[in-house]
Amino acid sequence: MNLRDHQRAFVAALSSGGLPDGVDARGMAVYANNYRSQLMACLRDTFEKTVLWLGDDVFDAVAARYVERHPPSSWTLDAYGDLFVQHLEATYPIDDEVAELAWLDWHLRRAFSGPDAKAIDVGDLTADDWDRIELEFVPTLRFRLMRSNAVAIWRAIADGVTPPAPVAVEQGIGARVWRQGLSPRFASMTADETACLDLALTGASFGELCEYLARTHDPERTTRIAGGCLGAWTAEGMIRKLSKGAPL
């Protein structure tokens, strides 16, 4: 048998628990155990708060099914959990908080070693035509529409206090994850902020954000919400650059 065939047979045995021809079962058992335990440990480490929410036994059972269905392909273990949120969504179609906790775990971990970017500060918020200003965000920023109070649950677990019971939240509410300096951060967002961030990330100008808000709010409230978003995003290190887009 040439090396490629040998290695293919070994891989098939590793992931299936089988035994290639002529191979000592005792030694193969060590490799099979190393393979599985390494991946399980990786998932437990990456999805730390999800483990605490589900409990060790339940998490291990869910993670074991993920390991069976998703053999790793990247050279870095950091990438291994990239489909785990979807795996949890399929496993817990009613308990939205489970996958949403995992989403927070995953993106906080990704933000930890994501690309660097220097954020602007409040003093940099100067422009002569705010309607045309487009916002460029730090590259670690991610957001998601939330169905549950997973942000509050995650925060309570992190603080070591009893987490609230899972409840459904108002439609349109979101959560964002990013890195401020060297520290991964997360926050919940109102439906208005979530919609504005969604628009801004797709290239909408500040004027277009205001136009969107003006459809449902009076001018004073529109100004207050838009200014509040801009101020919070800047103060929290989410914006890397202001640029001037095409005229409205």
Added chain:
Amino acid sequence: MSHPSPTPFHGFGLGLRIPHYTDFLETPQPVDFVEVISENFMVDGGRPLDVLTRVRERYPVALHGVSMNIGSSDGVDRGYLRQLRALADRVEPLWVSDHLCWTGVDGFNSHDLLPLPYTDEVIRLVAANVHAVQDALGRALVLENPSTYLAFPEAGMSEASFLAELCERTGCHLLLDVNNIYVSATNHGFDADDWLERLPLDRVRQVHLAGHSQGRDMLVDTHDSPVPDPVWALYSRFVERLGDVAVMIERDDHIPPLPELLAEVAHARDLADAVRRRAA
């Protein structure tokens, strides 16, 4: 000291792990160098690279990888090599090492150090991969002997002979893991001292010292406990033959407070000093 080292002596070091970052950044520690797991720093940015940059300002750094996949019939991933080269350019390491093993094939990655059959076909392939790596990195590769739990009947040569031949064909260097030799020798029933005799000792750049566990049927290289007495004994015998080669304590799991590991570093230094005094 029958084999004086042809390269500068880099002393006694420790594998840098997350629980000890603050210790290393805030207080000078009695180590001559640190070794880091390359893949943990082959990232885009954030705290890992910030820490590594600041540690590098204080200590020489060796890069030690686990995912090069040097023995894969796929060849070595070019993207991986580009990222490793970028890290090496940034860190200017003492050397770049990885393991004589394979980790995956056909796009699958086991994230484990899998065993190779030591055949003529395999040495041709691994030598070609080492050449490709050395061209990409612009430096000689340092390869470590892994712990193994399987031997293959078709193997025509021993691991030590395979490593010696690989050095001859590629000019690569060696990282001698004394614990791995002990584990493999115990699991496969060969003599560790004979194993060392087959190596070109002038190619050894670094020594690893670590602990292992007793598995159900064999010893397992778990790096989760202090260096045990049989490994210290083997190290003492090897030091006599190796001369002044960099030595490092490696702990990857159940990581204790830093002073416990520094005591092991000091013990490695003391044993080497004792050998040196006897030889003087």
